[in-house]
Structures are given as C-alpha cells and as structure tokens.
Amino acid sequence: MRVPFALRRPWLLMRGARADRDRPDLDHLAAIDDPTDFVWAILPHVARTFATSILMLPAAQARTAAVAYLYCRMLDTYEDLGDVDREAALEMFAARMKTLEPPPPVPTATARDNRDRVHLLLVERCSLVDRVYAALPGADRQGVADLVQAMASGMAWSLRRFAEQGGVLINAEQLSRYCHYVIGEPILFTLQLAGKADLTAEQRRDALATSELIQIANITRDVERDLVRGIGYHPSLLPHLGSTDAAGPVREARRHLMAHALPHAPAYTRLAEQIAPTRFSLARASAVLMLLHTNRHYQWCARRIGRPDWRGPKRAGTIVLASLFAAFSRRWSHRVMRRVERDFLSAARSI
Numbered sequence: 303m304r305v306p307f308a309l310r311r312p313w314l315l316m317r318g319a320r321a322d323r324d325r326p327d328l329d330h331l332a333a334i335d336d337p338t339d340f341v342w343a344i345l346p347h348v349a350r351t352f353a354t355s356i357l358m359l360p361a362a363q364a365r366t367a368a369v370a371y372l373y374c375r376m377l378d379t380y381e382d383l384g385d386v387d388r389e390a391a392l393e394m395f396a397a398r399m400k401t402l403e404p405p406p407p408v409p410t411a412t413a414r415d416n417r418d419r420v421h422l423l424l425v426e427r428c429s430l431v432d433r434v435y436a437a438l439p440g441a442d443r444q445g446v447a448d449l450v451q452a453m454a455s456g457m458a459w460s461l462r463r464f465a466e467q468g469g470v471l472i473n474a475e476q477l478s479r480y481c482h483y484v485i486g487e488p489i490l491f492t493l494q495l496a497g498k499a500d501l502t503a504e505q506r507r508d509a510l511a512t513s514e515l516i517q518i519a520n521i522t523r524d525v526e527r528d529l530v531r532g533i534g535y536h537p538s539l540l541p542h543l544g545s546t547d548a549a550g551p552v553r554e555a556r557r558h559l560m561a562h563a564l565p566h567a568p569a570y571t572r573l574a575e576q577i578a579p580t581r582f583s584l585a586r587a588s589a590v591l592m593l594l595h596t597n598r599h600y601q602w603c604a605r606r607i608g609r610p611d612w613r614g615p616k617r618a619g620t621i622v623l624a625s626l627f628a629a630f631s632r633r634w635s636h637r638v639m640r641r642v643e644r645d646f647l648s649a650a651r652s653i
Contacts, residue, residue, distance in 0.1 A: 341372065355592040368434075369431055471535050493505075529546075539555050575639070
C-alpha cells in the first residue's frame, strides 16, 4: 500500500534538497518502473526550486502540477537540445497530448552534460509521466493539455525571434513576452488548479508580472551557459554569443535584467495574498517558498554584479522552515513577503 502523500512529503522535500543536479544517478532514474515514483524522483533534477514549491501543495494539486511541469521541461528539451526542426517537434509534442503516442525523439548526441542527459532521459521515459497524467481527473488533464499547447506555441515564437535576430531578444517587450509564455502560462494554470479560474484583469496582470520576476531569475542564473550555446536575453550580448570569456558584458547584461525584474515584486505579493486568504494554506506556503528561493538567487546575482546583497535566508532548510510557518500564519507570511518586496525594490533603485 502506498504511503499517503502528506506523510511522504517531508521525505520528498529532504531528498529533493539533497539531489545533486550535476551528478544525478542516471542508472537509478532509468530503472524506476513505478510511474508515480518516477515523477517524484526526477522532479528535483529538472525543476530546480520549483520542485519544493510543488511539493508544498495539497496532494492532488501537487501531483497535477508535477506532471504539468515535467511536460513543460520536455518542451524545453526540444527547444534547447533538438538538432532537428524544433518548431515541428514542439508542435508534434503538443498534438500528442490527445493520443499519448510516443514523443518525437531527441538525439542523445546533443547532450552537453549530465543535466542535459537527465532531460533526455525524461523525454525517453515520457510514457511513465503519461500514465500519471492519464489517471488525473478530466478537468486537470484538459488544463495540462491546454498548458502544453500554450507553452509550445510560445516557445515556437521565441525560436523564431532568436533565429531572426541573430540569437538575442532585442528589447524589454520581447523579454516580457518570453517570460509570459514560459512562466506566466504555468502560473495561470496553477491558479486555475487552485480554483482561481475567474481572475480579475488586475490579478492576471499581476500573474504575468510575477512571471517576469521568476523567469528572469532563471535567465540571470544561466547567462554564461546560454551565451556559450549562442543565446542572449539582452541585446548587448549579441557580439559575444558563443564566447566563454565575456565577464564584463555578462555582468552588465545581468544588471540590466535585474533592473527589469525586481520592480515586479509588489505584483507577486499582491497575488500571493489574494489567492491564499485562509488561516491555513499550503498554497501560501508554496508561494512563500518560491519567493524566498527567488530572493536567494537575486542575492547571489547582486554579488555577481559587484553589489552588496541583503538579508534573508540562504540555506534551503531555513527557506523550507520559513515556508512551513507561512502555511499556518498569514501574519508571518505577510511579514516575510513584504520584507522581500522592500529589499527587491531597494536593490532595483540601487542598480
């Protein structure tokens, strides 16, 4: 008999915190036959900070969110690693959600390191994720399928822009649109999953602004890695695509990206407090967890551009503990999120 998710959650959180994304046990992941076990085992290797936020959700929501996220990571794999027609592969993957036929293959020769190999393994073992997806309630399956279609369309748009513009996004409008596709759509999906289907226009704007705050954290973390593969999310990086020695331009691009992202902090706080108003809320805990992970990254980012960082937990265990307090206390949650908001806005002004 399977242990209830509420009892498994602490173990899954601890295992995720200890996962080494640079040295994953690929043989172990390839040997897992149980679909649910595979979903939870591979999630921390492909989801970074999102894995812990997903695990903090109620059981049914966590399972659906995990499946949706893994499908989105598969789309990322086609976007990043495919050496065939990437747009066609994205379209085929979205279409297969109706039939669950085998996904388009991704050549293994495209893997550069173990992180890439985990993503390729995820695509190869897509059938296990499909089995968990097939067991979801009908409304959740439709929501996941709609998300995959929206993400695939957005990624196809970005592929065209990068191809037309020599490998970079050329302005803030394109950067925002990219973020809306790759994180904004999952945020809207998660809100729908939590029963918040009827968002106001302001809440929808806040959700999309929140996507910029979160996705630019991912972008700024990987500036050097993306540069090597010929991708830049700031136009100033165009002359340096493919370079492994562009410290000054990378630092300046990172500074511009932070200046774009950090002013969106109030949107995150407003949205989180509106969707989790009850006394006890795992969704609120998940939101605080994501914000504190994002805060830790931007602290690191500030140091990389030669600026002092600010207060806030830097250890994964401390972040998880703070989020657990947030599940039980709206006051605690409000205080934590407002503090991060003030720090982000202060940092935005300073840079």
